[in-house]
Amino acid sequence: MENAVLITIGDEILSGNTIDTNSNFIATELKNIGIKVSQIFTISDEIETIKNAIASAFEMGDLIITTGGLGPTRDDKTKKAIAEFFNDEIALDEATFNHLKNYMERRGRLEILERNREQAFVPTKSTVFQNHFGTAPCMMMEQDGKLLFSLPGVPYEVKPLIKDQIVPFLQEKFKLNYISTRIISVVGIPESILADTIEDWELALPENLALSYLPVGTRVKLRLTANGENETLLQEQLEEEIQKLLPLIKDNVIATSEDKIEKILAEILTERKLTISTAESCTGGELAKMITSVSGSSKYYFGGMIAYATEKKIEILKVKKETVDQFTVVSEQVASEMAKGCQQLFKTNISLSTTGVAGPGKGEDGKDIGTVFYTIRIDNKEITSKLYMPHLERLDFMNFVSQKIIQDLVGLLISE
Amino acid sequence: MENAVLITIGDEILSGNTIDTNSNFIATELKNIGIKVSQIFTISDEIETIKNAIASAFEMGDLIITTGGLGPTRDDKTKKAIAEFFNDEIALDEATFNHLKNYMERRGRLEILERNREQAFVPTKSTVFQNHFGTAPCMMMEQDGKLLFSLPGVPYEVKPLIKDQIVPFLQEKFKLNYISTRIISVVGIPESILADTIEDWELALPENLALSYLPVGTRVKLRLTANGENETLLQEQLEEEIQKLLPLIKDNVIATSEDKIEKILAEILTERKLTISTAESCTGGELAKMITSVSGSSKYYFGGMIAYATEKKIEILKVKKETVDQFTVVSEQVASEMAKGCQQLFKTNISLSTTGVAGPGKGEDGKDIGTVFYTIRIDNKEITSKLYMPHLERLDFMNFVSQKIIQDLVGLLISE
Numbered sequence: 001m002e003n004a005v006l007i008t009i010g011d012e013i014l015s016g017n018t019i020d021t022n023s024n025f026i027a028t029e030l031k032n033i034g035i036k037v038s039q040i041f042t043i044s045d046e047i048e049t050i051k052n053a054i055a056s057a058f059e060m061g062d063l064i065i066t067t068g069g070l071g072p073t074r075d076d077k078t079k080k081a082i083a084e085f086f087n088d089e090i091a092l093d094e095a096t097f098n099h100l101k102n103y104m105e106r107r108g109r110l111e112i113l114e115r116n117r118e119q120a121f122v123p124t125k126s127t128v129f130q131n132h133f134g135t136a137p138c139m140m141m142e143q144d145g146k147l148l149f150s151l152p153g154v155p156y157e158v159k160p161l162i163k164d165q166i167v168p169f170l171q172e173k174f175k176l177n178y179i180s181t182r183i184i185s186v187v188g189i190p191e192s193i194l195a196d197t198i199e200d201w202e203l204a205l206p207e208n209l210a211l212s213y214l215p216v217g218t219r220v221k222l223r224l225t226a227n228g229e230n231e232t233l234l235q236e237q238l239e240e241e242i243q244k245l246l247p248l249i250k251d252n253v254i255a256t257s258e259d260k261i262e263k264i265l266a267e268i269l270t271e272r273k274l275t276i277s278t279a280e281s282c283t284g285g286e287l288a289k290m291i292t293s294v295s296g297s298s299k300y301y302f303g304g305m306i307a308y309a310t311e312k313k314i315e316i317l318k319v320k321k322e323t324v325d326q327f328t329v330v331s332e333q334v335a336s337e338m339a340k341g342c343q344q345l346f347k348t349n350i351s352l353s354t355t356g357v358a359g360p361g362k363g364e365d366g367k368d369i370g371t372v373f374y375t376i377r378i379d380n381k382e383i384t385s386k387l388y389m390p391h392l393e394r395l396d397f398m399n400f401v402s403q404k405i406i407q408d409l410v411g412l413l414i415s416e
Numbered sequence: 417m418e419n420a421v422l423i424t425i426g427d428e429i430l431s432g433n434t435i436d437t438n439s440n441f442i443a444t445e446l447k448n449i450g451i452k453v454s455q456i457f458t459i460s461d462e463i464e465t466i467k468n469a470i471a472s473a474f475e476m477g478d479l480i481i482t483t484g485g486l487g488p489t490r491d492d493k494t495k496k497a498i499a500e501f502f503n504d505e506i507a508l509d510e511a512t513f514n515h516l517k518n519y520m521e522r523r524g525r526l527e528i529l530e531r532n533r534e535q536a537f538v539p540t541k542s543t544v545f546q547n548h549f550g551t552a553p554c555m556m557m558e559q560d561g562k563l564l565f566s567l568p569g570v571p572y573e574v575k576p577l578i579k580d581q582i583v584p585f586l587q588e589k590f591k592l593n594y595i596s597t598r599i600i601s602v603v604g605i606p607e608s609i610l611a612d613t614i615e616d617w618e619l620a621l622p623e624n625l626a627l628s629y630l631p632v633g634t635r636v637k638l639r640l641t642a643n644g645e646n647e648t649l650l651q652e653q654l655e656e657e658i659q660k661l662l663p664l665i666k667d668n669v670i671a672t673s674e675d676k677i678e679k680i681l682a683e684i685l686t687e688r689k690l691t692i693s694t695a696e697s698c699t700g701g702e703l704a705k706m707i708t709s710v711s712g713s714s715k716y717y718f719g720g721m722i723a724y725a726t727e728k729k730i731e732i733l734k735v736k737k738e739t740v741d742q743f744t745v746v747s748e749q750v751a752s753e754m755a756k757g758c759q760q761l762f763k764t765n766i767s768l769s770t771t772g773v774a775g776p777g778k779g780e781d782g783k784d785i786g787t788v789f790y791t792i793r794i795d796n797k798e799i800t801s802k803l804y805m806p807h808l809e810r811l812d813f814m815n816f817v818s819q820k821i822i823q824d825l826v827g828l829l830i831s832e
Contacts, residue, residue: 013440014455014456015443015452015453016441016445016453018440019435019436020435020440023436024429024432027431027432029432031431036430037430037432038430038460039430039460039465040430040457041456042457043455049455156807159807159809160807284713285702285703285704285722289701289814292700292722292724292774293700293810295775297700298725302724303732304701304721304722305720305722306694306708307719308708308713308718308720309714309718312718316719316761358708391572394711396571398705398709
């Protein structure tokens with residue numbers, strides 16, 4: 001059980017209506033138990049197409065996971081394709097029907113519609129994994145030691161099926177080891193010197209642990225991977241080794257568990273007991289959302305203000321009207337005053353502000369779209385920067401700018 | 417030129433590190449000129465794998481677009497695979513090299529690194545489309561009337577290449593018609609009665625216009641599609657027909673151009689000259705971001721408050737301390753007071769508030785994760801609702817709740 005192939009079924013993805021996020025989730029979960037996704041087929045809801053994709057996938061890997069094509073309003077072509085591929089028939093499965101009835105009763109839908117009843121029909125050779133968050137069951141087929149799982153397409157249903165049922169099932173059946181990973185972010189030390197400094201530690205690592213170096217810009221990421229049967233033990237082992245590593249390079253380590261910039265920020269703020277707030281204009285809440293996307297952020301994020309209208313910047317954030325009149329609302333000066341007002345309003349160590357025009361369409365001040373000024377204020381020091389990204393679409397702009405500000409802030413905090 | 421196949425190249429997508437958003441963008445753009453994506457292959461960066469995918473793709477469609485596998489730090493396996501597939505060689509292209517030199521000079525990177533120079537090597541039979549936002553060129557190969565475009569993987573580079581260069585090129589070369597679409601959202605009238613009411617109008621539609629009915633919950637979406645050579649004329653034609661349709665069902669139409677709920681909200685607020693503000697706790701800025709993701713939202717969105725810390729809910733939003741003490745911070749009463757405070761702070765017709773626990777990890781008040789109370793306040797009327805979604809991951813929770821609130825608000829506004 002080494003290679004998996006994913007098959008995403010559904011015209012809504014091919015037509016550009018929906019972005020496929022299931023594949024990403026499944027690939028990540030499989031990676032944690034040492035299974036690599038070698039290919040993804042995204043195909044339309046046609047019986048022949050599905051059968052062809054299954055045949056190709058079985059040539060490439062031992063495990064196939066299909067998502068989509070099992071809804072109550074569809075023709076259930078996926079089920080038919082699977083039955084045909086495995087020379088099987090579709091029949092009513094009593095256990096699945098009872099599960100479905102209970103599921104719908106609990107939701108107050110006492111009469112089972114005919115089209116829902118059809119969802120309890122599955123290939124007779126299949127093993128059913130009941131879906132606790134939707135009406136389409138998950139089916140498993142087995143042939144020559146290879147497995148096919150067929151899941152519905154709704155991400156809220158896919159996630160628990162994969163995490164709570166399929167991954168534990170695969171681990172049990174194939175005695176798969178867990179793989180736990182920690183990322184240690186190191187700055188301010190060249191890779192070669194870092195390697196020398198930690199050489200003894202690296203050589204003394206237990207056999208089931210592996211270290212790799214990933215340089216990213218001015219940062220070196222050390223990836224420490226542990227492989228073993230018991231997840232809890234692995235995590236303890238990783239923590240133990242990191243505790244041995246830290247004294248060697250303590251001043252250069254900015255984060256020891258996470259890779260995403262907002263999670264690195266979380267580690268730094270928590271470690272140093274710093275608090276933060278935001279005052280946004282053109283990023284429209286994206287900056288706050290990025291910060292609060294980290295679980296536990298309520299410990300350091302006190303709150304934020306989205307001051308879209310100029311008068312709210314003046315009233316609530318105490319930006320001076322004269323500053324707006326003299327420099328326009330999209331200016332270094334307004335960004336700076338927003339950050340100051342924000343810091344006072346929320347009483348935080350750090351405040352971040354943005355003012356700009358995300359476009360398309362010109363801002364009220366007539367400046368070109370794609371311009372943003374942002375201020376990072378730490379205690380009584382502050383830096384204001386400008387970005388000009390006219391080629392970005394609105395949401396990309398909001399996202400890019402927010403990401404950049406958090407990166408800059410992390411950079412400032414670690415260089416202090 | 418009817419069917420396209422996309423090939424996404426890159427281990428970062430197969431490993432679950434990155435979500436593929438390029439395919440979605442490309443599929444949408446191709447749909448607008450009548451080209452349907454019939455399959456997407458997501459594959460790893462190996463020469464044989466790439467050649468096999470190209471061979472399969474050419475059997476399925478007339479147009480192949482690959483993204484990824486062209487970066488300066490890669491082995492450029494995509495280029496090699498393409499050259500091998502088309503029995504071609506790779507050589508330095510002077511025009512591409514000059515473009516690259518200019519590109520890097522404008523960015524102040526005067527010395528062209530060797531690995532950047534390599535990016536100007538392309539298959540000799542290829543036609544190059546210069547990349548104005550990155551260093552990897554886009555290459556086109558042609559064989560038996562079929563086309564292959566190879567693009568870099570960075571979305572900011574893919575979007576302008578597709579929109580400004582490839583789509584116009586395809587239209588010109590294959591005399592492809594534009595397809596323009598408008599979605600008219602209709603509520604409060606059953607589909608059959610709607611069909612009777614607009615029958616005469618539908619029968620009188622010009623030949624290049626087509627109407628389809630898409631019932632979604634309590635809403636019927638009328639999709640009006642126009643097909644023709646000139647995009648501007650098509651849009652005028654669509655607008656003209658919608659103006660004829662409106663008097664027939666005026667009271668039932670809630671939006672005439674867009675499909676997404678935040679854009680429908682935009683139309684309603686703009687039409688009725690209403691203003692809105694937000695006060696968020698557990699949605700952490702996502703609700704504001706969803707509203708401001710619409711271009712022109714500054715006309716009706718005055719601003720928002722993210723009151724993560726309880727004391728900020730009290731200080732800035734004027735939630736009463738007694739209310740928090742008596743009912744806890746995650747309560748109907750706090751949601752209601754937040755909405756009232758928000759409306760007063762921003763002086764808007766409408767205010768929205770959320771208070772809850774996004775999880776994982778318990779909130780400060782000890783309530784279970786996944787609970788949220790939200791208030792929709794319109795003038796001096798308000799409704800507070802509760803949602804309990806413990807199975808959603810943090811970001812999904814923030815997104816789901818925000819979406820639900822906007823849907824509820826649209827529902828309230830159209831039923832008034």
